[in-house]
Structure formats: structure tokens, C-alpha cells
Amino acid sequence: MAVDHAAAEVDHLAAERAAARFDVEAMKIAWAGSRHAVDVADRMARLVASDPVFRKDNRTMLSRKDLFKDTLRKAAHAWKRIVELRLTEEEASLLRQYVDQPGYVDLHWGMFVPAIKGQGTEEQQKKWLPLAYKFQIIGCYAQTELGHGSNVQGLETTATFDPMTDEFVIHSPTLTSSKWWPGGLGKASTHAVVYARLITEGKDYGIHGFIVQLRSLEDHSPLPGVTLGDIGGKFGSGAYNSMDNGVLRFDHVRIPRDQMLMRLSQVTREGKYVQSDVPKQLLYGTMVYVRQSIVADASKALSRAVCIAVRYSAIRKQFGSQDGGPETQVLNYRTQQSRLFPLLASAYAFRFVGDWLNWLYTDVTQKLEVKDYSTLQEAHACTAGLKAVTTSATADAIEECRKLCGGHGYLNSSGLPELFAVYVPACTYEGDNVVLLLQVARILMKTVSQLTSGKQPVGTMAYMGKVQHLMQSKCAVKTEAFEARALRMAVNCAQNIGQASNQEEGFYERSPDLLEAAVAHIQLIIVTKFIEKVHQDIPGHGVKEQLQNLCNVYALYTLHKHLGDFLATGSLTPKQGALANEQLGKLYAQVRPNAVALVDAFNYTDHYLGSVLGRYDGNVYPALYEEAWKDPLNETVVPEGYHEYLRPLLKQQLKLSRL
Numbered sequence: 001m002a003v004d005h006a007a008a009e010v011d012h013l014a015a016e017r018a019a020a021r022f023d024v025e026a027m028k029i030a031w032a033g034s035r036h037a038v039d040v041a042d043r044m045a046r047l048v049a050s051d052p053v054f055r056k057d058n059r060t061m062l063s064r065k066d067l068f069k070d071t072l073r074k075a076a077h078a079w080k081r082i083v084e085l086r087l088t089e090e091e092a093s094l095l096r097q098y099v100d101q102p103g104y105v106d107l108h109w110g111m112f113v114p115a116i117k118g119q120g121t122e123e124q125q126k127k128w129l130p131l132a133y134k135f136q137i138i139g140c141y142a143q144t145e146l147g148h149g150s151n152v153q154g155l156e157t158t159a160t161f162d163p164m165t166d167e168f169v170i171h172s173p174t175l176t177s178s179k180w181w182p183g184g185l186g187k188a189s190t191h192a193v194v195y196a197r198l199i200t201e202g203k204d205y206g207i208h209g210f211i212v213q214l215r216s217l218e219d220h221s222p223l224p225g226v227t228l229g230d231i232g233g234k235f236g237s238g239a240y241n242s243m244d245n246g247v248l249r250f251d252h253v254r255i256p257r258d259q260m261l262m263r264l265s266q267v268t269r270e271g272k273y274v275q276s277d278v279p280k281q282l283l284y285g286t287m288v289y290v291r292q293s294i295v296a297d298a299s300k301a302l303s304r305a306v307c308i309a310v311r312y313s314a315i316r317k318q319f320g321s322q323d324g325g326p327e328t329q330v331l332n333y334r335t336q337q338s339r340l341f342p343l344l345a346s347a348y349a350f351r352f353v354g355d356w357l358n359w360l361y362t363d364v365t366q367k368l369e370v371k372d373y374s375t376l377q378e379a380h381a382c383t384a385g386l387k388a389v390t391t392s393a394t395a396d397a398i399e400e401c402r403k404l405c406g407g408h409g410y411l412n413s414s415g416l417p418e419l420f421a422v423y424v425p426a427c428t429y430e431g432d433n434v435v436l437l438l439q440v441a442r443i444l445m446k447t448v449s450q451l452t453s454g455k456q457p458v459g460t461m462a463y464m465g466k467v468q469h470l471m472q473s474k475c476a477v478k479t480e481a482f483e484a485r486a487l488r489m490a491v492n493c494a495q496n497i498g499q500a501s502n503q504e505e506g507f508y509e510r511s512p513d514l515l516e517a518a519v520a521h522i523q524l525i526i527v528t529k530f531i532e533k534v535h536q537d538i539p540g541h542g543v544k545e546q547l548q549n550l551c552n553v554y555a556l557y558t559l560h561k562h563l564g565d566f567l568a569t570g571s572l573t574p575k576q577g578a579l580a581n582e583q584l585g586k587l588y589a590q591v592r593p594n595a596v597a598l599v600d601a602f603n604y605t606d607h608y609l610g611s612v613l614g615r616y617d618g619n620v621y622p623a624l625y626e627e628a629w630k631d632p633l634n635e636t637v638v639p640e641g642y643h644e645y646l647r648p649l650l651k652q653q654l655k656l657s658r659l
């Protein structure tokens with residue numbers, strides 16, 4: 001019976017695909033960025049999916065130890081394949097993405113290598129990078145401590161220069177100075193970039209980066225004076241537990257002077273501190289780089305969740321016509337559409353703003369190389385703000401997708417619980433989202449205060465220069481309403497802060513409003529970049545129209561959700577707000593026939609999706625049924641514990657009933 005049912009469902013997704021009004025292959029190119037990007041991603045995804053070592057459907061059932069060992073095995077196998085097949089950097093990084101298991105390699109490539117590239121001198125790069133590139137050393141990024149994460153300047157680990165031996169002495173003076181959280185630190189890394197307070201000639205010069213060896217390259221045991229371990233199990237089963245987030249303490253560990261990362265500042269043989277002519281904020285450069293990549297990752301996680309929820313919603317039927325006709329696909333319910341399609345639109349929005357941010361980051365990096373620091377603030381504001389807004393929205397969206405899949409969404413086999421558990425720490429790591437939005441707010445306040453002095457804001461803040469117009473006009477055009485909302489919220493905050501006894505106190509008092517002003521500014525950027533994208537020449541039958549539609553959905557949904565802001569700032573009238581909502585309903589109807597094809601354009605393999613609900617063929621029910629039997633609990637018909645705990649209880653009931 002299950003088989004008959006399934007056959008009908010396979011047909012059902014085929015019908016959905018046939019109903020699409022655009023060229024899916026061309027949309028794949030628009031999503032991935034180029035034909036080349038589609039092809040490489042496709043090749044790497046299939047390579048991973050077809051290799052039994054990369055199997056991941058049993059991950060939530062493994063013990064922590066087995067899961068960790070499995071992660072080591074996968075990482076080693078991935079490296080072997082990368083070398084054997086002579087994969088390019090682009091191919092290798094995609095292969096790692098599709099292996100889809102958090103592990104030490106993420107931090108090695110994602111933070112250790114970039115930290116040395118960004119903060120090391122040429123000589124240091126020449127020495128350390130080849131070792132890292134060949135995995136002769138494994139590195140992590142050891143910044144956060146037990147007592148401080150957000151407040152980087154509050155870190156307590158010390159690096160005291162000893163001119164007698166030409167060494168730094170790395171020390172953890174307090175319990176709270178223990179390094180705590182770094183990924184890959186607990187069990188895998190041999191080296192770390194350690195952030196510590198530099199002390200020389202009796203003076204504390206604040207936080208600097210140092211390359212420190214932690215474990216023997218012979219037998220992996222911690223070096224003398226180094227205490228190391230894993231910080232313990234984390235949220236969810238499987239999920240981020242494959243990562244060995246670690247604890248690290250130093251007891252007067254000595255490293256040569258030349259292991260201080262010396263691009264930004266140096267300590268001479270005599271112990272003199274010398275500052276280079278570069279801004280000290282470059283110390284935070286690795287974080288800017290990672291935040292930028294986290295935005296692209298948000299669109300990946302969100303698109304996976306949305307792909308699962310859209311396909312399953314096309315399969316799932318619930319209730320029918322009164323006269324006993326066919327049941328309704330839940331995707332046809334207006335409420336399902338109004339919850340799901342904005343998330344689909346957000347996946348595309350985050351993808352395009354992620355591409356733009358990557359361009360901005362590359363541009364800033366090139367400018368830094370010729371000592372042009374003018375766009376550093378813009379890079380910080382955009383990476384921090386977009387990281388915060390996209391990760392928060394994605395975490396909420398994955399949970400919404402779980403609910404959109406009803407009861408089956410709660411099963412591990414749906415893939416959604418694990419996706420959520422792996423994803424949610426993105427709201428915290430690489431900068432707590434609130435802390436990052438307050439950074440954006442500070443820059444907004446600085447920009448507003450400079451408006452009166454005639455300094456023209458640039459980049460993504462340029463719209464604030466139209467202050468006279470935006471503070472007064474009624475907004476007819478969508479982007480103008482977003483600009484007016486963001487500017488007016490920022491100006492309101494600035495005025496309120498101005499009434500406080502001092503600037504800092506005012507900022508502190510108004511921080512909840514500042515947070516909202518920062519979100520408004522970042523949402524404007526996302527909407528603007530989506531609009532810019534759809535104004536480009538986009539080939540393929542119907543592709544541009546679909547993207548135009550999704551862009552409108554994203555903008556109008558955001559407007560609808562934050563209507564209070566738009567009305568309170570007078571950026572829209574209540575009538576305009578109501579019209580926008582009307583329009584949104586019409587747009588959903590246009591998305592409906594294209595929904596399945598729009599998620600097909602993400603081009604994800606079933607292996608990468610890891611979801612029985614999101615299968616490409618829509619054969620959901622037999623897969624769910626089959627998956628259940630794989631649970632270790634089903635290995636025996638009568639459960640372990642029956643004889644100890646169930647049988648005596650049942651016997652006792654029997655005796656009682658006989659009384």
C-alpha cells in the first residue's frame with residue numbers, strides 16, 4: 001500500500017516541476033553566479049554524495065566519541081581526495097562544504113590561515129603558511145576566554161616579553177583567562193593563533209596575536225605548561241558536537257619573539273614596542289573576513305531548510321473538498337504560503353547580498369594593500385550588520401520550516417532539527433548579534449552627527465546625505481520608504497541621545513532603539529542589493545521575472561513585518577501599508593506554481609539536504625517508514641530494560657488486578 005501511495009507522490013513533484021514558468025537551468029546559474037560555479041558545485045556535491053565514507057544519515061545516533069572519530073575520518077578522507085584528484089582551492093572548499101560536518105578543518109582554513117595571512121609579516125607567512133597548507137600543522141583561532149568573548153579588549157591572557165631570552169612568556173593568570181570555545185582546540189590542533197595582552201618594558205600594550213604550538217608533532221601530547229581539553233557536549237544530537245571546542249591554559253609557556261604576528265606592530269630585540277602605520281583595527285581583520293563568509297553561509301542554510309519545506313509542502317496533503325474530492329496540498333494554503341514564501345525570497349536575498357559583500361570585502365582588501373584605509377569602517381559596519389541580521393533571520397526561519405513540516409519536521413530524519421542545532425550558534429559566534437548591531441548603531445550615530453558639518457556620507461550610508469528630502473517627503477517609492485524609515489529612526493535616536501547628560505549615557509539608555517535603527521539600515525542594504533541584482537541583465541526564460549517577484553516579496557514582507565516602524569516614522573501612511581499587504585497576497589499567488597522549481601534551482605543533492613522530507617523525487621512516506629527502522633531502539637523487538645523495569649511492573653499490575 002505504501003508503494004502505491006509513493007508512486008502518486010513522485011508524479012506530484014513532476015507535475016509541480018512541469019508547472020514552472022521559467023528555465024530552471026538558467027536560474028541555477030543566477031543562483032550560483034556562473035555556469036562554471038554550477039558545474040564545479042555539481043561535481044563536488046556528487047563526489048561527496050557517492051562516497052560511502054561521507055555517509056551522514058547516522059550522525060544523530062552516534063555517541064560523542066564515535067561522532068568525533070567519524071569527523072576525523074571524514075576530514076582525513078576529504079584531504080586524501082583533494083590531494084589525489086589535485087583539486088583546486090575552489091573545488092576543495094566546495095568539497096569540504098558538502099561533507100557538511102563541523103570540524104577542526106573549518107577553523108584551520110577559515111581562521112588560522114586567514115589570521116596569519118592578515119596579521120603576519122611576509123616572512124612569517126613564508127614560514128607558517130606552507131606548513132598549514134600541507135596539514136603538517138593544524139591550527140585554530142584562540143581568542144575567546146571563559147570570562148570574556150565580546151569584549152576583546154578585556155581578555156586576560158598575557159604575553160610578557162623576556163629580553164634575556166628573546167622570548168614571550170604566555171600565561172593564564174586567572175581561571176577566567178582560560179581560552180574557552182575555540183573550535184578544533186580541544187583535541188585536534190597542534191597550533192593556535194592565541195590572542196593575549198602584550199606586555200613589554202613593564203607596559204601593557206593590549207591585545208595582539210601570537211602563534212603558539214600546543215601539542216607535540218610526534219605524539220600529539222600537550223607541550224609542557226599547556227593544559228588542554230574539550231569543553232563538553234553542546235545543543236542537539238549530532239550537530240555541532242562533531243567539533244572539539246576547547247579549553248586551554250598556559251603556565252608560563254615560552255615562545256620565540258618572532259612568533260608574535262608582527263604586521264601591525266612589532267617588538268624589537270631590545271623589547272621596544274613599535275606600531276606600524278596601519279590602523280589598529282586591522283587586528284580584527286580575521287573576524288571581518290569570517291563575518292563576510294557567514295552571510296553567504298546564511299543563504300546556504302536557509303535555502304536548505306526552505307527546499308525541504310517547499311518540497312514537502314507540495315507532497316503533504318491535509319483536508320479535502322466537502323464532496324470527497326482530492327485532498328489539498330498544504331502548499332496551497334494561503335497561510336502556508338505567507339509563512340514560507342518570504343523565507344524563500346529571503347534565501348535569494350541573502351544569496352545576492354552575500355555576493356555583494358564578498359565583492360566589498362575583496363575591494364577593501366585591495367585598498368588596504370595600497371594603504372587606503374578609507375573603507376575600513378564601511379566594511380566593518382556591513383559585515384557586522386549583515387552577519388547579525390542574516391543569521392538571526394535564518395535561525396528563526398529554520399525553526400519556522402520545521403513547523404511548516406508539521407509533526408514529521410520534528411524527526412531527525414527530516415534533517416531540520418540538526419540543521420537548526422548546527423546553525424543557531426551563528427547568532428553568537430563571530431560576534432553576538434546584538435553586540436554587532438550596536439557597532440552598526442555607533443557608526444550610524446557618528447554619521448548623523450557629521451551631517452550638520454557637511455561631510456557627505458559614502459557607500460551604504462550615502463542615502464543619509466539626502467536628509468533634507470527624506471525627513472520631509474512622503475514616500476511613494478519602495479526604496480525611498482526604506483531609506484526614510486532607516487534615516488528617521490537613526491535621527492530620532494541621535495536626537496534622544498543628544499538630550500542625555502553625556503553621549504555614552506545616552507547611547508546606553510537608547511540602546512534598544514538603536515538596535516532597531518541598525519536593523520532598519522541593514523534591511524535597506526539587503527533590499528537595495530536585491531533591486532540592483534534584478535536590474536542587471538539576467539539571461540534565461542522567465543528568470544528575471546521570478547527574481548523580480550521574489551525581490552518584491554522580500555521588500556513587501558519586510559515592510560509588512562516592520563509596519564510599526566514605517567508608520568511611527570511617517571515613512572508610509574496606514575493606507576500605503578494596507579496596499580502593500582494586498583500586493584503581497586497577489587505576489588504569493590505568482591510564486592506558488594514556481595515554488596518547487598525555485599528550490600530545485602539551489603541544485604542540492606539529497607545527500608547534502610540530508611532530509612527524507614526534502615527528497616528530490618518526493619518519495620517521502622516510504623523513506624520515512626524505512627528510516628524509522630534504522631533507529632538503534634528498533635534493533636531488538638523487546639527493548640533492553642524490559643526484564644529489569646517493565647516486566648516487574650506489569651507483573652505487579654497483574655497481581656493488583658487479581659486482588
Ligand SMILES: CC(C)(COP(=O)(O)OP(=O)(O)OC[C@H]1O[C@@H](n2cnc3c(N)ncnc32)[C@H](O)[C@@H]1OP(=O)(O)O)[C@@H](O)C(=O)NCCC(=O)NCCSC(=O)CCCC(=O)O
Nearest residue numbers: 143149150151152153183281284287288380429430431435
Ligand atoms: C565588539 C567589538 C567590535 C568591540 O571592539 P572594541 O575595540 O572593544 O571597541 P570599540 O570602541 O567599539 O571599537 C573601536 C574602533 O574599532 C572599530 N572596529 C571594531 N571592530 C572592527 C572591525 N572588525 N573592523 C574594523 N573596525 C572595527 C570601531 O568601529 C571603532 O572605530 P572608531 O574608533 O569609532 O573609528 C569587538 O571587540 C568584537 O568584535 N567582539 C566580538 C568578538 C568576536 O567576534 N569573537 C569571535 C571569536 S572567533 C569565533 O567565534 C569563531 C566561530 C567560527 C565558527 O565556528 O565557524
Ligand SMILES: Cc1cc2nc3c(=O)[nH]c(=O)nc-3n(C[C@H](O)[C@H](O)[C@H](O)COP(=O)(O)OP(=O)(O)OC[C@H]3O[C@@H](n4cnc5c(N)ncnc54)[C@H](O)[C@@H]3O)c2cc1C
Nearest residue numbers: 141142143144148149150181182183425428429430431434
Ligand atoms: C559554537 C561556537 C564556536 C565558537 N568558536 C570560537 C572560536 O573558534 N574561537 C574563538 O575565539 N571563539 C569562539 N567562540 C566564542 C564566540 O565568539 C563568543 O561566544 C561570542 O563572541 C560571544 O561572546 P560571549 O560568549 O562573551 O557572549 P557575552 O558577551 O557574554 O553575551 C552574553 C549576553 O550579553 C549581551 N551583551 C554583551 N555585551 C553587550 C553590550 N555591550 N551591550 C548589550 N548587550 C551585551 C549579549 O547580547 C548576550 O545576550 C565560539 C562560540 C560558539 C558558541
